[in-house]
Amino acid sequence: MMHLAAFLFxxxxxxxxxxxxxxxxxxxxxxxxxxxxxxxxxRGKFDTIFFQxxxxxxxxxxxxxVSRYRPSQGRTxxxxxxxxxAALAVVTQRIGLVATATTTYNEPxxxxxxxxxxxxxxxxxxxxxxxxxxxxxEAGNFGADHHMLHAERYERAEEFYDVVAALWDSFGEGAxxxxxxxxxxxxxxxxxxxxHVGKHFKVRGPLNMARCPQGRPVVTxxxxxxxxxxxxxxxxxxVFTAQSDLGExxxxxxxxxxxxxxxxxxxxxxxxxxxxxxIVGATEAEAQAKYRDLQGLLSDExxxxxxxxxxxxxxxxxxxxxxxxPPLPLSNAAQARQRHLMDKAARENLSIIQTAxxxxxxLGHHLLVGTPQRIVDTMEQWVTSGACDGFTLLSxxxxxxxEQFVDLVVPELQRRGLFRTxxxxxxxxxxxxxxxPPNRYEIANA
Ligand SMILES: Cc1cc2nc3c(=O)[nH]c(=O)nc-3n(C[C@H](O)[C@H](O)[C@H](O)COP(=O)(O)O)c2cc1C
Numbered sequence: 001m002m003h004l005a006a007f008l009f010x011x012x013x014x015x016x017x018x019x020x021x022x023x024x025x026x027x028x029x030x031x032x033x034x035x036x037x038x039x040x041x042x043r044g045k046f047d048t049i050f051f052q053x054x055x056x057x058x059x060x061x062x063x064x065x066v067s068r069y070r071p072s073q074g075r076t077x078x079x080x081x082x083x084x085x086a087a088l089a090v091v092t093q094r095i096g097l098v099a100t101a102t103t104t105y106n107e108p109x110x111x112x113x114x115x116x117x118x119x120x121x122x123x124x125x126x127x128x129x130x131x132x133x134x135x136x137x138e139a140g141n142f143g144a145d146h147h148m149l150h151a152e153r154y155e156r157a158e159e160f161y162d163v164v165a166a167l168w169d170s171f172g173e174g175a176x177x178x179x180x181x182x183x184x185x186x187x188x189x190x191x192x193x194x195x196h197v198g199k200h201f202k203v204r205g206p207l208n209m210a211r212c213p214q215g216r217p218v219v220t221x222x223x224x225x226x227x228x229x230x231x232x233x234x235x236x237x238x239v240f241t242a243q244s245d246l247g248e249x250x251x252x253x254x255x256x257x258x259x260x261x262x263x264x265x266x267x268x269x270x271x272x273x274x275x276x277x278x279i280v281g282a283t284e285a286e287a288q289a290k291y292r293d294l295q296g297l298l299s300d301e302x303x304x305x306x307x308x309x310x311x312x313x314x315x316x317x318x319x320x321x322x323x324x325x326p327p328l329p330l331s332n333a334a335q336a337r338q339r340h341l342m343d344k345a346a347r348e349n350l351s352i353i354q355t356a357x358x359x360x361x362x363l364g365h366h367l368l369v370g371t372p373q374r375i376v377d378t379m380e381q382w383v384t385s386g387a388c389d390g391f392t393l394l395s396x397x398x399x400x401x402x403e404q405f406v407d408l409v410v411p412e413l414q415r416r417g418l419f420r421t422x423x424x425x426x427x428x429x430x431x432x433x434x435x436x437p438p439n440r441y442e443i444a445n446a
Contacts, residue, residue, distance in 0.1 A: 002383050002418045003271050003390030003432060005050045005098070005238070006041040006402060008034075010078050013277060014396030015306060015360040016297035018074045023397035028078045031087065037399050038088045041095055044406030045420050047431040048096025048127060049088070050220070050240070050392060051081035055105050056137040072302055082114050089122035096428035098127035098220055098238075104153050105133065105142045108163035108201055115217045116168060116209045124213030124427030128164075129220040130235065132157045132228075134334040150332050154227035156200045161219070161235045163203050166194045168216040169439045170206030192441040215436035218428045224252070224336030233259030236270060237434045240392050242340045243274040244366040245347060249387035269434045274382075275365030276391040278375050279401070280408050291369045294396055295361070300353060303360030307352070310338050310359075321353035340364055365394055372412040380418055 010028040011018035018025040027033035041049050058075045069076065081099035089097060097118060101111050111128065119126035132153035139147045148156070172190035179185075194205035221232035222240035232239045233256055243249035257267035279294065281287030300321075308316045312329040319326065325345035328338045341364055345355045361367060368375045382388050395401045413419035429436055 001420060001433075002379065002413065003238075003273055004044070004046045004419065005048045005096075005240075005273055005390070005392045006037070006044075006046050007050050007052065007240075007275065007392045007394045008037065008081075009052045009075060009363075009394070010034075010398060011074050012397035013363050013365070013394035014294055014298075015074065015302055016072075016299060017294060017395075017397035019297045020294060020397050020400075022400040024399065025074070025397075027398045028075075031079070031084075033398065034079070034084055034088060035091050037402060038092050038095065040399055040402050040406055042092050044402075044410045045423060046095055046393075047390070048098045048125075048218075048238075048428055050098040050127075050129060051084065051100060052129075053081045053100035053102070053131075054133065054135050054138060055102060056135050056141055058135065070302065070305065072299060073305075082118065085118045085126065086121050089118065089125065092122075092125075094423040094426065094431075095125065096127055096218065096431055097122055097125045098129055098218065098428075100129040100131055102131050102133040102138070103157040103160035104148055105138055106160075108160050108203055109167065109205075109207070111160075112164040112167035112207050113209060116207065116212050119212040119214055119217045120210070124429070126212070126214070127218035127220055127238065127428055129222065129240070130157065130161060130231070131222060134337070136333050147333055150225070150335060151227065154223070154225075154231060157231055158234075159198045159200045161231070163194065163196050163198070163201050165216060165235075165437075166196065166440070167203070167205055167207040168212060169441055170194070171209065171211045172439055172442045173211060176210050211439065214427050214429050215439065218432065218434065224340070228336060229256055229259060232256060233265070233270065234263045237429070237432060238271045238273060241272065241274045242337065242363075242365050243387070244340075244344055244364075246382065246385065246387055248343065249274060249382065250385065253387055271389040271432055271434070273390045273392045274388050275363070275394050276379075277362040277365055277367045277394040277396060278405055278409065279367070279369040279396070280372055280375055280404050282371065282408070284370055284374070287370050295357075298357060298360050300356065303356035304353070306359045307341075307356040310334060310341065316352060319352055321356075322351045325350060325352050325355045337364055361396075362394060372408040375409055376412045376416065376418070379413070380416065383418070 011025040085097040115128045136147045175190035177184045196203045218237045220238040221236035260267045260270045279291045312331045414421050
């Protein structure tokens with residue numbers, strides 16, 4: 001059975017999608033629009049919604065050193081995602097609720113508590129997308145002059161996850177008694193200290209919260225470098241990635257599943273769901289017309305600026321736009337995204353401006369334009385040929401393209417028996433088919 005996540009990056013993952021006549025750009029700050037989007041995804045029986053996040057204004061890189069922000073740049077302001085998840089838990093019943101929170105600019109105790117609370121509030125639908133942050137500017141909001149180096153970020157993330165997972169195990173089953181007659185509120189033998197002392201963190205514990213309905217919230221990861229894949233293979237129930245070539249996606253899938261097995265995990269418990277943007281029409285002609293309308297809004301200057309942020313010291317504006325994309329100096333922030341772009345440009349012989357437009361159109365994720373049948377043909381081929389377990393659906397703007405996917409593509413997936421017609425379970429772990437992790441302290445005391 002295929003899995004689907006609705007990627008939420010308001011006002012849309014197409015850099016100019018917010019200008020489309022159908023688009024509602026106010027969805028970036030209007031809670032009622034987030035409610036609408038979440039309920040559309042739930043009507044489509046998606047496994048989960050998934051909020052991206054950065055703790056800085058996106059696209060604020062000092063490219064020209066003067067105007068830190070461009071008048072036309074979207075995706076600069078949106079509500080804090082974990083706050084949103086708690087609120088959306090009240091207006092949804094089954095769909096999973098995943099939000100991104102960086103390990104570089106947070107503390108384990110706070111993150112463990114926040115996602116455990118969402119899991120209780122939502123009756124077991126919470127998920128934490130563990131990232132190390134990919135925007136240099138985030139450092140400036142947390143007292144640092146520079147973004148932590150890539151290797152150190154992942155070393156910290158590995159320890160961060162271990163502390164959070166241990167904190168989530170603090171309360172065993174039945175630790176809270178609340179017995180009025182005896183006056184016993186807790187069973188101290190079922191509350192466990194962590195006493196963690198590590199290179200990056202020193203955390204005594206326990207977490208001041210009963211065990212989650214899911215045991216632990218679902219953990220998702222999107223790193224694609226070596227350290228990113230290692231972290232994902234050891235910790236993640238769900239892995240996001242950017243893959244636009246079937247062969248490369250199959251190689252990534254095989255590699256990550258093997259890494260999970262090496263960590264002693266059942267590879268089927270790690271769901272790999274690459275990003276996918278679809279432009280769907282009842283006919284090919286209609287789909288192509290929709291695509292042309294969107295691309296007519298795309299600004300080459302904006303797309304080039306998005307690309308320039310991934311070029312480090314290379315001044316991409318100084319090169320002829322129709323010349324081939326040169327090798328990019330690997331940055332400290334987003335190596336996977338750089339490698340993905342270079343591989344795609346080399347494979348498809350893309351020029352600098354063509355690569356920039358690809359980035360501006362779908363954030364560097366797979367793009368499918370066509371009828372529901374043709375889109376599902378490709379989705380079915382990827383899932384049945386070992387390239388993925390499902391997809392993270394990006395929307396060029398909201399809510400119309402997501403509504404069209406739910407109204408046109410989901411029924412075709414269901415007709416072919418590739419996707420659920422209704423939720424069988426109640427928790428996000430149920431939807432994904434991943435197990436509830438045992439409580440390490442209860443095993444030790446068993
Ligand atoms: C689908 C997808 C969504 C992502 N969402 C975020 C995000 O919300 N915030 C973030 O800081 N990084 C995000 N990333 C970037 C990854 O977390 C990671 O930093 C990036 O892929 C670089 O990986 P690497 O550091 O392992 O090379 C996302 C990546 C993918 C593929």
